[in-house]
Amino acid sequence: MIESSTESPPLDRVRERTGGRSARIRADVLAAVREELLADGYGRLAYRAVAQRAGVDPATVYRRWPSRPQLVVDALRELVERPQPSPPDTGSVADDLGAFLDGVLAELTDPTWLALFRAYALAGAEDGSLGSPWTVWEDRLGAAQVMVTRAIERGELPVHCDPQAVIEHLVAPGYFRALVSSQPIEPGFATRCVRYALAAARC
């Protein structure tokens, strides 16, 4: 059934429509940023190419994201802020940490995520006004701490262990390899990271 009316639509309807178009442009531009980063890297990221890929006017991109770091930060945040699966809850902290780390390493070996993480680390450093990149990591790693707190409650880990530190030490070597050293991640790497993180949690 098609509504017909000669009246102007009510204000909230207009807002919704504007919001809808605005949100669509935003999503298209940020997806284009991710594709451009993957194709050419942050060093060559160009407004014109992003606008062309998104099918919008370059001026629209400039107006909303006056700097390249802002573009990159929004492009990662949009991905990261999507609802995440809950951390594993198998009843065994070793299995929980292993399954969680597998997910992290899968992201870190995905070219799009990798290009975005790299550009994000750099963009955040170049434009301090965007807020610390840490806010994104805090959310992601913060959610994972529940695996450690549940293990403490079950008596699997000592009460004095620090959930934030344990998660950080679990994932840091993977990020170091993927984003810093480019050393390949060999079979057995994840198992060793879990074993080391648990030894740290118990020390």
Place this chain on the structure above:
Amino acid sequence: MIESSTESPPLDRVRERTGGRSARIRADVLAAVREELLADGYGRLAYRAVAQRAGVDPATVYRRWPSRPQLVVDALRELVERPQPSPPDTGSVADDLGAFLDGVLAELTDPTWLALFRAYALAGAEDGSLGSPWTVWEDRLGAAQVMVTRAIERGELPVHCDPQAVIEHLVAPGYFRALVSSQPIEPGFATRCVRYALAAARC
């Protein structure tokens, strides 16, 4: 005493001179790259600005370093390949690792090193032909493994522990904070990293 001669200089003398000038230009350009990275970041690194700062013609820079990643990779390698102090040898593995990590964290909180590490991680990713960034890290972290092997020989650490893995787990959280998450490094961070690495070495 001034040598005087109307003869042409012998060939090795010419070579040395050419090498001297060439080496000087190289050093000037790579120093200029580091200064530009510090001032403006990798995203805005421009050949013209590098050439101007180094006092050479832009064509000279283009000829030797046809891509920005090549410039950045050479600028870091030149620094990294300078003779490093030997890893600490105090007779206690905890003290050795602590002193070594202090040096790593001092680099990671130095703006020039940080800008260079960031750009290097990105540049290596953008231009695979430059060889893996891992070669640089392999040298740096490889040299540090002697602290662990000496501790094994002294009986401080078990023979089954993996020196490379222990060093990687020791430094990875610092690199993660400095280059990826931008989380500040608080007092006590280094102490915890050493404690965790030793627990890992003994597990």
